Amino acid sequence: MNFDFSDEAKELGEQARKLLAEKAGTGPARKAMADGAPAMDAGLWKEISELGWTAARVPEAHGGLGLSVEEVAQLAEAAGGSLATVPLVSTLLATEALVLAGTEAQQAKWLPGIASGEVIATVAWSEPGAVNPANVKTVAKGGALSGVKQPVADLPVAHVAIVAAAGADGPQLYIVDLKGADTATVETVDLVRRHGKLTLNNTPAEALGDAGDYQDWLDRAAIILAYEAIGTAQAAMAMSVDYAKTRVAFGQKIGRYQSVKHKCADMYIKLELARAHALHGVAMIGTNGAELRQAAAAARVASLDALAFCAEENVQLHGGIGFTWESDCQFYYRRNRALVAALGPRGWWADRLVRALEQRNRAAA
Amino acid sequence: MDFNDTPQEAEYRATVRAWLEDNASEYRDPPAESWKLPEFIARSKAWQAKKHAAGYTGITWPKMFGGQGLTPMHSIIYGQEEGRWHVPQGLYSIGLGMCIPTVFTHGNPEVIQRYVPKALLGEEVWCQLFSEPAAGSDLAGIRTKAVKDGDEWVIDGQKVWTSFAHASDFGIVVCRTDPNMPKHKGLTMFIVNMKAPGVTVKGIKQMSGGSDFNEVFFDGVRVQDSHRLGEVGNGWKVALTTLMHERLAVGGKPRYAPGYETLMKLAKGVEAPDGSPAIGASDVRQKIAQTYINDQGIKLTQMRALSALSKGQVPGPEQSISKVVVAKTMQDLASFALDLSGGDGFVAGSDADPELAKLQGSYLGSAGLRIAGGTDEILRNIIAERVLGLPGDMRPDKDTPFNQAVPV
CATH class of the missing domain: 1.20.140.10 (Butyryl-CoA Dehydrogenase, subunit A, domain 3)
Structure with missing residues (x-):
C-alpha cells in the first residue's frame, strides 16, 4: 500500500512552503489589504512561474512539466498557508479544466502561456443568487454567453476565465477570453484576495468539454481547494498553538488549561480528517478510481469544517487582541469565507457526498 | 499512489489466506448464538494452538522468544485476513499484545522461559492489572501496595476494569512499593498468579448490561521477588513499555457497530x-x-x-x-x-x-x-501535548511524596 504523496511531490511542497514563508505570509497580506495596493504581487508571480509552479500540471507538449495532481495539491496547500497574493490557485483550477477537457487546439492556445506565467487564468461559477454549482443562470447560445458571474477570485488580474454556464445538458464549462470583456472589481469579506464581477452580454465563448466534464472538474476543483483550505487552517492552528505556548494567564501558560488544549486538539483532529479525505481524492484522480466523487465531496466538506473551526477558534483563543485590526487572526477568519464562496457551501457538498454514496450502492446492488 | 500490497506482502497474504481457508472453515459464518464463556475459552485455546503450530502467533516478536521475527505489516496482514472469519477473538489480545512483551522485556531468563512459551501457545491466559477505583486516567495514583518480606512481596489492594481476569491464569500488576517517594517513582511491577490464595475476582455489570470487566481484590497475596519485572521503583517506566506495545488498532470502528x-x-x-x-x-x-x-x-x-x-x-x-x-x-x-x-x-x-x-x-x-x-479528555491531552507540543497540565502532586500529597 502506498497511500502517501510521492517524494517528488513532497519535495516540491517543501520548496513552495519555504519560499512562500519568506516571500509571502501575513506581512505582505497586510500590505495587500491597504487602499491602492496592487492587485497581486507581480514579482512573486514571476518568481514562482520561473520555478515552474504554473507549469506543473501542463503537459510537456504544451510547454509544461506534465506532473501529477499530487504536485498541484502540494502547491495549493502551500499557497493557502502563506496567504500569498498571487493568483496561483485560480490558475491551477483553470489549468485542471483545460487539461481535463480541452481540445488539442484549446490546450495549444492557452496552456503554454499559463506554463510560462504570462497568462493568468481563473474560474467563474458563482452568480448573484446562486448558492450551488448545479444552479447556473448564465446561458450559452450560438458560441456566446450571457449572464453575470460574481464573485470571481483574481478576476481583476486574469487574462482568461473558465466560466460555468447552462448548456444543453446542464451546466458545463466555457472559455472566455477576458481581453475586452466587461469586468469590474467587487468588494468581498476577504480584503486580501481580489475578486471581480464578469458581465457577459453575448460575449464570445468556446465550450470546454461537456456537462460530464463539468462534474468531473468539480471533483478535481474540490480537491485542489481542499488543499488550499487545509493549508490555511493549518496556519491558523499554528498561530493558536504558538500563542498558547507563550501567553500567560492566572500564573501559567494558557496552553496548560484543558479548555485551550482541547480546542487545539480538536483543530488537529478536524485537520487530519480533512487531510485523509483530500489525499483519498488525490489518489482517486491518480488511479482513475471509482470513489472520486465521494472522496472529493468529503474532502470539500471536511476541509471547510476544519478551516471554519481553526479560523474561528483562533480568534477566540487569542482573546481581545485577536479581535483587533492589527492581529493576524482576521486573515484566516476572512479567507474562510473566500474558500466557501469559491465553490459553494458545505451543505451542497454534503448532499453531493450522499448522492455519490447512493449511486455507489445502486451500482453495487 | 496505490492501494495494493507489495509483491512480498501479496505473497504473505496469499499464504495466510490459503491457510485460513484450510483451517478456519468452521468459522465462515458468525455463531448462531454467542458463545458462553467456557465454550469461548475452549474455542480460543484450540484456535490459538492451531495458529501457533502454523507460525501465526508472535508474528512481530523476536525469534528468541518464540516469535516469527517479522514486520508489523505481516502482523497487520494476518489480522486483516483473520478478520474475514468469525474465529474466537480477544482472549489473548491483552496478554500477548501487552503483558508478555513486558515480561520478555523486563523479566529474568527463568521467568521468560517459564511463562512466554505457554502464553504464546495459548495454554495460559494473562490479564493486565493497572487501573484502580481511585486511579483511572491518573494511573500513577494507584494505591495497591506491595511490601517486601524476605524473598517475597506481599500485595494488598484493589484493581478494577480488568478484562478477562476471571479467565486468566496470570497477570502483571503494578503496585506501590514506596509511598515516601513521589507518585511516579514509588511503583514496581510484578507477575502475579491469579489462582494464588488471597486473589478474589468479581465481575462488574456495566450499564449496557454486559460484563466485560472485573474487580480484582488482593488480600496478602505473596509473590516471589524473582517475579518482579524491572527494578524496584521503576514500575512507571515498565508500565509505559506495556502501553507502547499496545498493538496498532487497524479496524477503526468496531467491526459490527452501525455506521x-x-x-x-x-x-x-x-x-x-x-x-x-x-x-x-x-x-x-x-x-x-x-x-x-x-x-x-x-x-x-x-x-x-x-x-x-x-x-x-x-x-x-x-x-x-x-x-x-x-x-x-x-x-x-x-x-x-x-x-x-x-x-x-x-x-x-x-x-x-x-x-x-x-x-x-x-x-x-x-x-x-x-x-x-483513555477517555476523550485524556486523548485530547495527549494530542495537544505530544503532537502539538503544548505544555502539560499543572500537577501539584507530581514531586510530593505520595503519602504527603494533599489535594489542592
Whole structure:
C-alpha cells in the first residue's frame, strides 16, 4: 500500500512552503489589504512561474512539466498557508479544466502561456443568487454567453476565465477570453484576495468539454481547494498553538488549561480528517478510481469544517487582541469565507457526498 | 499512489489466506448464538494452538522468544485476513499484545522461559492489572501496595476494569512499593498468579448490561521477588513499555457497530416530518455525510499509517485521533438514528426490530468506549501535548511524596 504523496511531490511542497514563508505570509497580506495596493504581487508571480509552479500540471507538449495532481495539491496547500497574493490557485483550477477537457487546439492556445506565467487564468461559477454549482443562470447560445458571474477570485488580474454556464445538458464549462470583456472589481469579506464581477452580454465563448466534464472538474476543483483550505487552517492552528505556548494567564501558560488544549486538539483532529479525505481524492484522480466523487465531496466538506473551526477558534483563543485590526487572526477568519464562496457551501457538498454514496450502492446492488 | 500490497506482502497474504481457508472453515459464518464463556475459552485455546503450530502467533516478536521475527505489516496482514472469519477473538489480545512483551522485556531468563512459551501457545491466559477505583486516567495514583518480606512481596489492594481476569491464569500488576517517594517513582511491577490464595475476582455489570470487566481484590497475596519485572521503583517506566506495545488498532470502528450505511438504510423506511421518506431530509443527509467523513476519515488515516509501516517507516502522529473520533461518532450516529425511529427505537429486547436493537447496543456501548483505553479528555491531552507540543497540565502532586500529597 502506498497511500502517501510521492517524494517528488513532497519535495516540491517543501520548496513552495519555504519560499512562500519568506516571500509571502501575513506581512505582505497586510500590505495587500491597504487602499491602492496592487492587485497581486507581480514579482512573486514571476518568481514562482520561473520555478515552474504554473507549469506543473501542463503537459510537456504544451510547454509544461506534465506532473501529477499530487504536485498541484502540494502547491495549493502551500499557497493557502502563506496567504500569498498571487493568483496561483485560480490558475491551477483553470489549468485542471483545460487539461481535463480541452481540445488539442484549446490546450495549444492557452496552456503554454499559463506554463510560462504570462497568462493568468481563473474560474467563474458563482452568480448573484446562486448558492450551488448545479444552479447556473448564465446561458450559452450560438458560441456566446450571457449572464453575470460574481464573485470571481483574481478576476481583476486574469487574462482568461473558465466560466460555468447552462448548456444543453446542464451546466458545463466555457472559455472566455477576458481581453475586452466587461469586468469590474467587487468588494468581498476577504480584503486580501481580489475578486471581480464578469458581465457577459453575448460575449464570445468556446465550450470546454461537456456537462460530464463539468462534474468531473468539480471533483478535481474540490480537491485542489481542499488543499488550499487545509493549508490555511493549518496556519491558523499554528498561530493558536504558538500563542498558547507563550501567553500567560492566572500564573501559567494558557496552553496548560484543558479548555485551550482541547480546542487545539480538536483543530488537529478536524485537520487530519480533512487531510485523509483530500489525499483519498488525490489518489482517486491518480488511479482513475471509482470513489472520486465521494472522496472529493468529503474532502470539500471536511476541509471547510476544519478551516471554519481553526479560523474561528483562533480568534477566540487569542482573546481581545485577536479581535483587533492589527492581529493576524482576521486573515484566516476572512479567507474562510473566500474558500466557501469559491465553490459553494458545505451543505451542497454534503448532499453531493450522499448522492455519490447512493449511486455507489445502486451500482453495487 | 496505490492501494495494493507489495509483491512480498501479496505473497504473505496469499499464504495466510490459503491457510485460513484450510483451517478456519468452521468459522465462515458468525455463531448462531454467542458463545458462553467456557465454550469461548475452549474455542480460543484450540484456535490459538492451531495458529501457533502454523507460525501465526508472535508474528512481530523476536525469534528468541518464540516469535516469527517479522514486520508489523505481516502482523497487520494476518489480522486483516483473520478478520474475514468469525474465529474466537480477544482472549489473548491483552496478554500477548501487552503483558508478555513486558515480561520478555523486563523479566529474568527463568521467568521468560517459564511463562512466554505457554502464553504464546495459548495454554495460559494473562490479564493486565493497572487501573484502580481511585486511579483511572491518573494511573500513577494507584494505591495497591506491595511490601517486601524476605524473598517475597506481599500485595494488598484493589484493581478494577480488568478484562478477562476471571479467565486468566496470570497477570502483571503494578503496585506501590514506596509511598515516601513521589507518585511516579514509588511503583514496581510484578507477575502475579491469579489462582494464588488471597486473589478474589468479581465481575462488574456495566450499564449496557454486559460484563466485560472485573474487580480484582488482593488480600496478602505473596509473590516471589524473582517475579518482579524491572527494578524496584521503576514500575512507571515498565508500565509505559506495556502501553507502547499496545498493538496498532487497524479496524477503526468496531467491526459490527452501525455506521453511515445503517442510517442510509434506516432513513428510507422512516418518515420525515412532512411525510416523505427521511432519506430526503436535509438534516438526515448532513448526518450521513458527517458520519462518513468521521468513520471513513479514520479508516483512511489508518491507511496512511499502514503505508508508512509498509515502507519500513514510523507512522506519523495522525493515528492518535482514531478512538476519540470513532467512539463519539458511534454515539452520535446511534443517538440520531434512534431519534429518527421514535418509539420503535425505544422498544427493546425480543420486541425490538433487530437493526434497531443493534443501534441501542451501540448507543449504550459507545458511552463506555468513550472512556475505555483513555477517555476523550485524556486523548485530547495527549494530542495537544505530544503532537502539538503544548505544555502539560499543572500537577501539584507530581514531586510530593505520595503519602504527603494533599489535594489542592
